[in-house]
Amino acid sequence: MIPEIGHFALILALALALVQAFVPLAGSLTGQPGWTAMARPLAVGQLTFVAIAFAALTQAFLTDDFSVAYVAHNSNSLLPDVYKVSAVWGAHEGSLLLWVTLLAAWGAAVAAFSHSLPMATIARVISVQGMISVGFLLFMLLTSNPFERLFPVPPEGRDLNPLLQDFGLAIHPPMLYMGYVGFSVAFAFAIAALIGGRLDAAWARWSRPWTTVAWIFLTIGIALGSWWAYYELGWGGWWFWDPVENASLMPWLVGTALIHSLAVTEKRGAFKSWTVLLAIFAFSLSLLGTFLVRSGVLTSVHAFATDPTRGTFILIFLCVVIGGSLTLYAWRAPRVSTGGGFDLVSRESFLLANNLLLTLFAAMVLFGTLAPLIYEAMAWGKISVGFPWFNKMFLAVMPVLALLLGVGHLARWKHDEPARLGRQLWIAAALTLVATALAFLPGVSGGHPLVPLGLGLATWIALSQLTGLYDRLHHKRSLRAILADVTGGSRSYYGMLVAHLGVAVLTVGITLVSHFGIEKDVRMSPGTSQEVAGYRFQFEGATSVNGPNYRANRGRFLVFQGERQIAVLEPEKRSYLTGGMPTTEAAILPGLLRDLYVSLGEPVDQKGDWALRLYYKPYVRWIWLGAIFMALGGLLALSDRRYRTATRRVSAVDTIGAASTART
């Protein structure tokens, strides 16, 4: 009965979404206050029904209702409760339900936190979100209904994919989806602005916090995915340039460009049409990501068994969304006035360069990801693009971006003198050169020319940020004035500072782990030792143990640094009782400066020998630490008081403006 309630709630949500997609929009165009006023209640109603469906599916999982096909395929009575909940989004149908739920939640959040916005804008934004909901709800109800019943009812479920029975992966998809779906708000704001023909600083100021929130979630989501791949897959890698990873990176790159371009639009009124275009692309790439993951058109380690009809539906949906929004853009954007002009040396120019480089890299990643499809379509053969290609592209674009990052945030709006920038930055530049030269010493770089490059760029980013901080604070007379600045109304500045320092931290991590990481495949007998990067791993043998829904071989390793024992590592090779799928649970000794990592391969003979893999991963934590810095920076920027007060002041003017437009 409860699954039918869930199914029915989805149908009702679709009906509401249809109304939501058209009535408030029509009201905003024809000036019917009754129709526009429906926007907020509709958004809340949408969330209510989708949440009922979500609760119904969760309930089916918790009560082991295997008459529901989705539950029977992805759960098992032995599955721990926490994974029964995360199994709700563990496969295709449920992850779509999660997507729709988050979309409705974002819609309701816009409805709740937008009282300072003119009603016409809100009505349009919520209508656009309604249109996206219609697409996804239709998709679910037509091709991927999570509430479909199964007959005869199996006595036991097939179990959740063991790789997904992990805390990191339980929260990775919701975070990632919050980011993907969050860009729908920026998208909806952009489309609403195009419909209304009003693209101004106020519009940028409304979109900015929403975009930042989505970007924070996406940053955390990607970092979690990378961390999960690192410890759960047992390969010790943190990024593989896999199509599915690329699918999440592309919206992030464009979203990062969008955040910077919104800053220009808000502060200077420039880049308006460009900002709109980025908002459209950020969300379109999120949709494309869903298409790539769910259609199975590309070979990917993340690809799960798929169904081609679903791919066709998403492809059509993608064409409608991208085609529709770009048509609207082509029609309306020329009317948008261009903002204030700026000189070649100005903050605008640097931010423009940032935008171009980020978009360029996103385009390269897109090309590399889709190249196999292009080759196949052209009958040139079946290919795959190896990760060296992506690394090359990364190295061609990102160092330039990092170099400019060091200057851009210090440049003045509209016009700046190169000589002034030179005076401000020469100390940072000189120290960077010294650091780079030191890193060239064979003892540090180990002969890799990229090590000094990476470390030099990280130093440059960090020092130039600190230069900016010093220039900002050294005029202040008292500690109190400094504290007031740090805690007061300039949080967005400190947000930028922290996020950019995150880039420096990330750069250090990537550089060092890529060049000095060691991985060693070995065969070990109990009682023998292997040495990796000065650490001695002593294998004590493997024993078999039982978990709640699996059996495992657990290896025992003593790790020595010199004569001192620093850790006991116990990696496992598990075999799940249902399905018998084997998984590797790596054992990791984490550290700020290095990780030690052991993962079991297979038993080699009857005497207890194992084939296994030992890793030394220097500074690998800095990669995720950098992402955490970026997310924290985003949070700080978000907490800036300026948004709330400024929005209120602007909106008073805008409401009058909107009212007068509505009348004419």
Next chain:
Amino acid sequence: MKARQKRLIFVALGIAGVGAAAAMALSALRSNIAYFFSPSQVLAKEAPVDHVFRLGGLVQTGTLQRQPDGLTLTFVVTDNAEQVKVSYTGILPDLFSEGRGMVARGKLGGDGVFYAEEVLAKHDEAYMPPEVAATLKPHADAAAALDAARGAGSIPQGGAQ
């Protein structure tokens, strides 16, 4: 400088930059792509010697052998028509097993053995790489093997106990 000239400079720089990037991306692509071949194509000498490519097919049951060094494994990959012997040194991914689909990246040796540098992993037992599914020969066993590889959507009856 007039605004018009300035804009022209921006546009010219933009076009030059994008052009250079595209040229670089394409030329780098040529040396970094790996074509996919099935065992039949390898035996028909369509696959390059001394160049990295990907080989895909089903791991023939009963052919997986561990060499005396304990780390090197050999197995036979088939598309139900032809067979190619594969040698790989290292740890195989968790979901590698006999009778299932697999894709490996590596080079063909002069002895006709494919020396894999990497055996691609997957996350889901039911997943079949699309290239492998497309090259399997229409053979009675093939259909059965494909079904087995897909898991055929079946639910194990009786549960785990």
